[in-house]
Amino acid sequence: MSELQINTTQNVKIMFTAAGAGERLLAFVIDTAIKIGYMLVLNWTFGAFDNMDEWSQIAINTVLSFPVMFYTLALESLLDGQTIGKRVLKIRVVKIDGYQASLADYVIRWFFRIVDIYVFGIGFFVILFNKKQQRLGDMAAGTAVIALKDKVNISHTILEELKLDYVPTYPNVIRLSDNDARIIKDTFTAAKLAKDYSTLIKLRNKLVEVVNIKDIKQKTDIEFIDVILKDYNYYTQSM
Structure with a gap:
């Protein structure tokens, strides 16, 4: 794992450990499992809608899939840079300039998931060869993912x-x-x-x-x- 230096708003330099590709991948797997579990429950619960016309089913499925689509964006915004998977692995998204990541930063990271994850998993390989362990979304948003296991003491x-x-x-x-x-x-x-x-x-x-x-x-x-x-x-x- 690489060291990541963050300059706080008090001009204090603090060293963190950047979360490795393996930790981030495992967190992604946990989050994906939660999404799949959610979709399976919905499929079982709302099977009664199978008798509806095609457009009605598409409309209902679209609405019910919103939690899956916005899972990462919503949780990172509400949980200070963590999803359930990140919380389990004790990793978090932070700004590399020491400021708290904003909603706009999380939106940028979420948008770049299209390239990082769904285009041949390119983000995983970018993390492997990036000094700060950043994927493309992190670079665009000015963020990084740090490990919280070794918390910095005052x-x-x-x-x-x-x-x-x-x-x-x-x-x-x-x-x-x-x-x-x-x-x-x-x-x-x-x-x-x-x-x-x-x-x-x-x-x-x-x-x-x-x-x-x-x-x-x-x-x-x-x-x-x-x-x-x-x-x-x-x-x-x-x-």
């Missing part, structure tokens, strides 16, 4: 958990950039795990210098750096 980004009543301490943290905050968090996390106190001291001193802090209000370096990261997220998320 600790993998520069974001910090903030309480609703959080009060910032150092407004000068806005001097930092997203890249600065990312480096600080990575260094801070590694130093804490390794109990590398000398690195924590150097990081504290550098932050005091760059952010221009005159008075440190926390008792320890760990508490101070933790507050710096939280303050940065507080101010940048409010912009």
Whole structure:
């Protein structure tokens, strides 16, 4: 499986695992089985209509086949990029720019199924040889299908958990950039795990210098750096 980098609306880069062709094929098989089951039930239930004239049967069959025709479009729109098959396989459609896929995106993907699935299954082969595991519909809509088995934790980004009543301490943290905050968090996390106190001291001193802090209000370096990261997220998320 390939890695897929998504830039969120907060300009945070998150790595996902793109769903493989096998997972997508199995999800398609599950969805197809559901559609076939639906049609078999209808055929058994509405067999009484066999005595109707041909045009009436065509009209009824057309109306009753709508759930099959729009199955994928309806479910992906209602279930945030998932069908029943995708939910079982724990995969989901997302925009590759980090935004939530819109109804228009799902419509484009659904329309391209005509080529991807029903023209020699070309979409399956496109997925196999595409770096982002996209079919033609994904390319046209700017979407991709990701695996949800390894969910991204907030600790993998520069974001910090903030309480609703959080009060910032150092407004000068806005001097930092997203890249600065990312480096600080990575260094801070590694130093804490390794109990590398000398690195924590150097990081504290550098932050005091760059952010221009005159008075440190926390008792320890760990508490101070933790507050710096939280303050940065507080101010940048409010912009």
